[in-house]
Amino acid sequence: MKSKHTTFISILILSSCLSPAAAVSAEDMVLVPEGSFTPFFLKKDDSANSSSVAATAIAAFWLDATPVTNRKFQAFVNQHPDWHKSNIKKIFTDSHYLEHWQSAQGSADTADLDKPVVNVSWFAAAAYCEAQDKRLPSTDEWEYTLTDNERDKENLQKQIMAWYSVPNKELPAVRTKPANGFGIYDLAGLIWEWTADFNSYMAPPDSRNSGDKNLFCGSGSLNASNLGDYAAFMRYSYRESLKGNFTGKNLGFRCAKDAK
Amino acid sequence: MKKIKLLALGAALCMAGLTQAAPTPKATSSKISGQETAILTDAPAVPPRITRKHATKVVVNLEVKELEGRLADGVSYTFWTFGGKVPGKFIRIREGDEVEFHLNNHPDNKMPHNIDLHAVTGPGGGAAASLTAPGHSSVFSFKALNPGLYVYHCATAPVAMHVANGMYGLILVEPKEGMSKVDHEFYVMQGDFYTQGKNGEQGLQAFSMTKAIDEKPDYVVFNGSAGSLTGDNALKAKKGDTVRLYVGVGGPNLTSSFHVIGEIFDKVNHEGSTSNPDKNVQTTMIPAGGAAYMEFKVNVPGTYIMVDHSLTRAFNKGALGMLKVSGDEDKTIYSGKMTDEVYLPEGTSMRNTGVAQAQAPTAKTKADRIKMGEGIYNTNCAACHQTTGVGVPQAFPPLAKADYLKGAKPAAIKAVTGGLQGKLVVNGNEYNGVMPSWSLNDEEVANVLTYIYNSWGNDGDEVTPEDVKQHRITPVKHEE
Numbered sequence: 001m002k003s004k005h006t007t008f009i010s011i012l013i014l015s016s017c018l019s020p021a022a023a024v025s026a027e028d029m030v031l032v033p034e035g036s037f038t039p040f041f042l043k044k045d046d047s048a049n050s051s052s053v054a055a056t057a058i059a060a061f062w063l064d065a066t067p068v069t070n071r072k073f074q075a076f077v078n079q080h081p082d083w084h085k086s087n088i089k090k091i092f093t094d095s096h097y098l099e100h101w102q103s104a105q106g107s108a109d110t111a112d113l114d115k116p117v118v119n120v121s122w123f124a125a126a127a128y129c130e131a132q133d134k135r136l137p138s139t140d141e142w143e144y145t146l147t148d149n150e151r152d153k154e155n156l157q158k159q160i161m162a163w164y165s166v167p168n169k170e171l172p173a174v175r176t177k178p179a180n181g182f183g184i185y186d187l188a189g190l191i192w193e194w195t196a197d198f199n200s201y202m203a204p205p206d207s208r209n210s211g212d213k214n215l216f217c218g219s220g221s222l223n224a225s226n227l228g229d230y231a232a233f234m235r236y237s238y239r240e241s242l243k244g245n246f247t248g249k250n251l252g253f254r255c256a257k258d259a260k
Numbered sequence: 261m262k263k264i265k266l267l268a269l270g271a272a273l274c275m276a277g278l279t280q281a282a283p284t285p286k287a288t289s290s291k292i293s294g295q296e297t298a299i300l301t302d303a304p305a306v307p308p309r310i311t312r313k314h315a316t317k318v319v320v321n322l323e324v325k326e327l328e329g330r331l332a333d334g335v336s337y338t339f340w341t342f343g344g345k346v347p348g349k350f351i352r353i354r355e356g357d358e359v360e361f362h363l364n365n366h367p368d369n370k371m372p373h374n375i376d377l378h379a380v381t382g383p384g385g386g387a388a389a390s391l392t393a394p395g396h397s398s399v400f401s402f403k404a405l406n407p408g409l410y411v412y413h414c415a416t417a418p419v420a421m422h423v424a425n426g427m428y429g430l431i432l433v434e435p436k437e438g439m440s441k442v443d444h445e446f447y448v449m450q451g452d453f454y455t456q457g458k459n460g461e462q463g464l465q466a467f468s469m470t471k472a473i474d475e476k477p478d479y480v481v482f483n484g485s486a487g488s489l490t491g492d493n494a495l496k497a498k499k500g501d502t503v504r505l506y507v508g509v510g511g512p513n514l515t516s517s518f519h520v521i522g523e524i525f526d527k528v529n530h531e532g533s534t535s536n537p538d539k540n541v542q543t544t545m546i547p548a549g550g551a552a553y554m555e556f557k558v559n560v561p562g563t564y565i566m567v568d569h570s571l572t573r574a575f576n577k578g579a580l581g582m583l584k585v586s587g588d589e590d591k592t593i594y595s596g597k598m599t600d601e602v603y604l605p606e607g608t609s610m611r612n613t614g615v616a617q618a619q620a621p622t623a624k625t626k627a628d629r630i631k632m633g634e635g636i637y638n639t640n641c642a643a644c645h646q647t648t649g650v651g652v653p654q655a656f657p658p659l660a661k662a663d664y665l666k667g668a669k670p671a672a673i674k675a676v677t678g679g680l681q682g683k684l685v686v687n688g689n690e691y692n693g694v695m696p697s698w699s700l701n702d703e704e705v706a707n708v709l710t711y712i713y714n715s716w717g718n719d720g721d722e723v724t725p726e727d728v729k730q731h732r733i734t735p736v737k738h739e740e
Binding site: 094096161162164165166167168192228230233234236237238240241242246247248249250 | 326327328338367368369370371372391392393394395396416417418421425466467469473
């Protein structure tokens, strides 16, 4: 018990986080101010009066400035061997968990340390955030941050579309492109990211039970607030295709924390 | 209100397969025996005819790949594909078959994908059951209740973009009695593409959402790229063969007025329906998300051009393919060009120039002759032979330094007065055209030929009215 405690402290020092409060340091996390945005899809039960889409209010929250890197996830795995690729419980992931960590010890390649960690399931991502005393952002929080208060909207959409429509050749490191207006990096153009409620907007996987709410064919457009936002369609349908144990070569995450 | 309309739209788009597919008891009662893996082919190839007489279980493995490929010369595009090419693999099964469908989404892909097969009876045509994240595969099964030629496509939001990037193909459900034997079967599918750059702009072109929403494609092509069915890639057959084309339209937006120039479809199965075909059809309309198949016998050798007869698509945007038929000519069906003569409208049998028979001044000297001849030349000859006498390559022979004229005044006089037709070699180049006879009097012919002989490096001979009188071909005078 004592030795474990000591290691925990040393990790904290290594990552220059001196106390739980300071863990939310300006360098790693950014306070996203409160605000509101128009969600792309209506939530399950508020479509009764759907003629106008209400703006959703978002409380201020802390968000990681960048996606979690291989370096940070490596530290987490070292600290929590249950999440090592040779130990992870089968129900928490598919067979591709951390498959890009190819060394014999199953650790990250040095060259990749500053690249975003990918091939992680929702369970692994959630466990990581929890271990930092954080949580995954909600889809609303994530989308609100992406809208960037509608700053430079057209350019942003173009940039997003350009990335979405072309397969990644190789992942670049985090923080290689400018931050958005909130000071957040890499929301678009690097990887897909897990959210806490990634499938909460969606229909059950079989549309027989879902009425008109799914993303297929024409009915994909039924509940959308902006039919011209193809990038959002892609993001939401990507999330819908996931299950908690899935991993992907282009799928990573970042953590959030309530602002209290 | 708005919602009801949208719902109807969604239902209509999604359930297209369902509405025409009331389950028929006779189809469901067919017994399944055996199992096989479907042979899948890339366009323009079609899997072999099904010869078995019973329903079976068919396993289909289809892999989705996002990859860069050629859209036109020097133009590439990131296609999303069913099987690595546009259109997707051709799938061939038989009515009553039970299909176990594996949709595999390659791990390198960025997008989730699914498949809506119009041959499937059930919500979404399989789309709901097959939404697949990159690096995963989905399995669903269906029974092929209705025979016909059907489109399949990706139906993941935004569906128009998935289809615009090439995610469509054809599935043929053969009727129980099978498809008749033909010499060639080909697979052709039309699609419209929307690029950031204009048609022909070089390099990798990104998808243009704006143009897609406006339905203004830069490319309309067969089988995924301009030129996929032309030149060396042309479809090939021999004279006397029967050809069956399976033609689909992926869209996402445009329909096709499908036509083969120089052929008449002996039979067309509209909308991919296996019921009695229509006979002797020129152009058949294929809707977006629809298909048709057509048969014809190729009787005459040559190159047949397949087009979307909305012609700027064929001419400017790529919707053009070729069927090359080899073999001996059969002049009784088609003669080829027998003659090419100048068309003389009723009331004329030769060119009557306005100046003919007028009180023309006569030339006193060679210099006069040249001067007067120039006017005649510019009025009558320059349109073809050019004011500089150089002619037009491959069309009109030159007069400048022409070996044909050198020391051959009688031939020149005969040419002007009687016209010329057929093969002619001038300065080593072959011409095969027509020159009309000119209704010019002896004086005028002498003047124009003297002008020609004294221009552009020619020998400087003089042609006199007497020369013309001696050698001219007596014109067939038309009496008004």
